[in-house]
Amino acid sequence: MKKPLLLTLAATLAVTLLGSTAHAATGTGTGVLGDTKSINTTLKSGTYYLEDQTKYMYTQKGSSINTYNYRNGISAQYFWTDADNVWNTTTQRAAVDAHYYTGLVYDYLYNKLGRNSYDGNGAPMNVGVHYSTNYNNIFWNGSQLICGDGDGVTFRPLCGALDIVAHEWFHAVIDYTAGFVYNGQSGALSESWADAFGATLDNNDWLIGEDVYTPATAGDAVRSMSNPNAYGDPDHMDEYVTTTADNGGVHTNSGIPNKAFYNFATSIGSRDIAMKIWYIALRDYMTSTATFHDARLATLAACAQLYGSSSTYYTRLAEAWTAVGVL
Amino acid sequence: MNKKFVATLVLSSLVASAFAINAGAASDKQTLKDETGKVHSVDGKLGKLNGKTAEERALSAIEKVKGDFKIKADSKFKSKSSHKDENGTTHTKLNQTINGIPVFGSELIVHEANGDLQGVSGDYKALTANADKASLTDAAAIDAAVASTGFTGELSSPAQAELVYFPQGDQAVLSYKVNVSYLADIPGRWTVFVNAVDGSIVSATNKIESATGVGVLGDSKTINTTAKSGTYYLEDRTKYMTTYQGNSINTYNFNYGTSSQYYFTDADNYWNSTVQRAAVDAHYYAGKVYDYYKNSLGRNSYNGAGAAIISGVHYSSNYNNAFWEGTQMVYGDGDGSTFRALSGAYDVVAHELTHAVTEHTSGLIYENQSGALNESWSDAMAAVMDSADWQIGEDVYTPGISGDALRSMSDPASEGQPAHMNQYQNLPNTEAGDWGGVHTNSGIPNKAFYNFATAIGSRANAGKVWYTASRDYMTSTTNFSGARAATLKAAAALYGSTSSTYTALANAWSSVGVY
CATH class of the missing domain: 3.30.310 (TATA-Binding Protein)
Incomplete structure (x- = not known):
């Protein structure tokens, strides 16, 4: 009920602040997978831009969600513009999804977790797409999200997957909360917390990246939270991998806390509640060098804070960690 | 633990x-x-x-x-x-x-x-601080940090140095923490700690995963290489065996011949040319197989003593095979219709390296039933590691036909193999007879392994039993019945003879007619 009011308010404010030169608008876009979605754009001097001024952070401090174009280069970024606010060209698809999914990430952080943007203080959320050529990755560079197009074999454009976009933005949230050191167990927690957020927003399966990974192979994914073994990742401390590669296996050992999250969320029947506990643990109970053991303690502390230590959730959570050998 | x-x-x-x-x-x-x-x-x-x-x-x-x-x-x-x-x-x-x-x-x-x-x-x-004053300037620290990343272009944001103590053991090492970010074909977001006294690099971590190689199927993966005089080699020195035996995983190029091998080198450590693909996968999967044996089975390389793992790719031309030659792995490129480059399949690599393990453990003779067990043990460990399906070689077999494979462990008959002793094929012990049908009758123990792993719900545990049996309870002439007895002994040693694992294993063998 409040949303239309906010939107109108934002639109009004935009007009008030910037005169008649900028208007919040609602466009239609085609995403990476060919699906159609409604996106928030801004009209300036007769041209539409991928600038979303409808969020609380805009009314609060003028921050918006902005999506830019690397045009397959690695340095200069360009505005996306469109004459009729129907974003349906092939090159626009990656931008449409990056813009739309970033909006969903902002909404989840703000509405469900009470966090205003990744820094908790309304920082603008900027995304650059078409980075380099055939680039099979997406990353948070400390100030913006940067998406590659993939090589078409390993990946299609990576921002076409809500779980991946959510995962990457959550790395920014982590930078502003626990600030996990990206190595060993704290690095694996960084990966796992980002996966948990991805699976909370993209909640129709427990796979990560399935929408954009290996377009020619159906049903596979980058990782699975319900069955980490399916992609070679451990799901129990017995299988913990000691390695120097990948910063000490941050994308491998994340399977263990991932399975704990899966165990917990499925046993209580709510990814949202599980995520809330994971988020509070990250914000209030973990430091940059947290281990898996610390993560167990921190999530239990957060659960006790939110629901009490005699709640069913608390018991389920303890069981979820115990089942993966984190005691 | x-x-x-x-x-x-x-x-x-x-x-x-x-x-x-x-x-x-x-x-x-x-x-x-x-x-x-x-x-x-x-x-x-x-x-x-x-x-x-x-x-x-x-x-x-x-x-x-x-x-x-x-x-x-x-x-x-x-x-x-x-x-x-x-x-x-x-x-x-x-x-x-x-x-x-x-x-x-x-x-x-x-x-x-x-x-x-x-x-x-x-x-x-x-901690105990090693020093209380920096000898190095922050500008010198930034230079050292940027140099350590190997990137020479323009940074995407100015590097900043902050004086901190970096914990190392019980020492607090006075260091500059330097953030180095750049956008490039392989972008970086490094946190580098430079020793503030002697300028050495204390720690360096890149938060952006760098995909450094492209495999046979066109997929990107991170591989471990070694830089020597400004050129990168396919030499993986990140393993336990490097620390303790000084050995590494090395991948070479037969260059379409059958005798001389050459180094693979790359100038920018981005291994993306077409000719490098077979090498990237041979190198990457050899590392994964090493890791599995070391971390999950406690075996340090195929000989259990940290032997170097050597692979040679582009063997001969249109060669439709891969083999363990006794000292190294050899991979053909395939003819493009029966096979693509065989190192592109994780299970094929795991299969061949497991032959090396078998040679150093039970030493199963490569003929008749012991030969079929030799084949089967390689297939089993391949399915433990490449655990997404029960097929062998599906990633490289008949590129033009999807869904088929060299062998199937869940349904050996689908690829023409027996799945029960009453289908056992008595073939001559000659090359034409595949040494008594070692690639045929392996279907029977393969099905037993499948039965066992699915019954207990863990390929990893089933693999542990198989490996322990080969190491501790089988000899070079063990036959199918002997394999049943050996795996049961291994299961008893690992899980006890009254465990459900033990019972499941006995049932797995019985259901393929091996008693």
Whole structure:
């Protein structure tokens, strides 16, 4: 009920602040997978831009969600513009999804977790797409999200997957909360917390990246939270991998806390509640060098804070960690 | 290791709380330690805190728990952030300092509700500083940090250096923490610690995963290489065997011949040319197989003593095979219709390297039933590692036909193999007869392995039984019946002869007619 009011308010404010030169608008876009979605754009001097001024952070401090174009280069970024606010060209698809999914990430952080943007203080959320050529990755560079197009074999454009976009933005949230050191167990927690957020927003399966990974192979994914073994990742401390590669296996050992999250969320029947506990643990109970053991303690502390230590959730959570050998 | 962890953890927390009661302190005080004795949190009604600001109260909290965390006298703290949550609890994060300089990663969080201390958690490090003054300038540190990344272009944001203590063992090493970010074909977001006294690199971590190789199927993967005089080689020196035996995983190029092998080199460590693809996969999968044997089965390389793992790719032309030659792996490129480059399949690589393991354990003779077991053991370990399906070689077999494979362990008959002793094929012990049908009759023990792994719901545990049987209970002439007995002995040793695993294994063999 409040949303239309906010939107109108934002639109009004935009007009008030910037005169008649900028208007919040609602466009239609085609995403990476060919699906159609409604996106928030801004009209300036007769041209539409991928600038979303409808969020609380805009009314609060003028921050918006902005999506830019690397045009397959690695340095200069360009505005996306469109004459009729129907974003349906092939090159626009990656931008449409990056813009739309970033909006969903902002909404989840703000509405469900009470966090205003990744820094908790309304920082603008900027995304650059078409980075380099055939680039099979997406990353948070400390100030913006940067998406590659993939090589078409390993990946299609990576921002076409809500779980991946959510995962990457959550790395920014982590930078502003626990600030996990990206190595060993704290690095694996960084990966796992980002996966948990991805699976909370993209909640129709427990796979990560399935929408954009290996377009020619159906049903596979980058990782699975319900069955980490399916992609070679451990799901129990017995299988913990000691390695120097990948910063000490941050994308491998994340399977263990991932399975704990899966165990917990499925046993209580709510990814949202599980995520809330994971988020509070990250914000209030973990430091940059947290281990898996610390993560167990921190999530239990957060659960006790939110629901009490005699709640069913608390018991389920303890069981979820115990089942993966984190005691 | 984990069982020990439980006991220690429970014990130490009990001891701690019992001690606290005896000492007459807060009665619900609970100290949680790990197996090393390191304190992770102190919780309970720990008393009133003094101070107007959150930082002042947090610092007074440290005074109350300094005995629990064994905080040294020269360890000071300053507030990093403070936040009051939805329930009115304030969480103040403190960063340790020595000589006023922050200690990287040494942080404690003070949890308090309106001045009542509820707990302190985090990771305090008791360290001794190696120096109190930097000899290096911050500009020199930035230069050293940027140079260590190998990137020579323009940074996407100016590098900044901050003086910190970096924990290394029980030393606090005075270092500059330098953030180096750049956008390139392989972008970087490094955190580099440069020793502020001698300018050496203490630690360097890149937060952006760098895909450094493209495999046979066009997929990107991270491979471990070695730089020598400005050129990169396919030499993986990141393994345990490098540290303890000085050996590495090396991948060479037969260059379409059958005798001489050449080095693979690359100037920018981005292995993306077409001719490199077979090498990228041979190298990458050899590393994965090494890791599996080392981490999951406790075996250090195929000989159990850290032998170097050598692979040669582009063997001959249109060669539709891969083999373990006795000292190294050899991979053909395939003819493009029956096979693509065979190193492109993780299970093929695992299969061939397991032949090397078999040679160094049971030494199963490559003919008749012992030969079929040799084949089957390789297929089984391949399916343990490449665990997404029960097919062998599906990733490289008949590129034009999807869904087929060389063999199927779940349904051997689908690829023309027997799945039961009553289908056993008596073939001549000649090359034409495939040495008594070693690639045919392997379907029977393959199906037994499939039956067993699916019954117990763990390929990893089934693989452990198979490996232990080969290492400890099988000889070079073991036959199918002997394999049943050997795996049962291994299962009894690992899980006990009254375990459900043992029963499942006996049933698995019985159902393929092996008694």
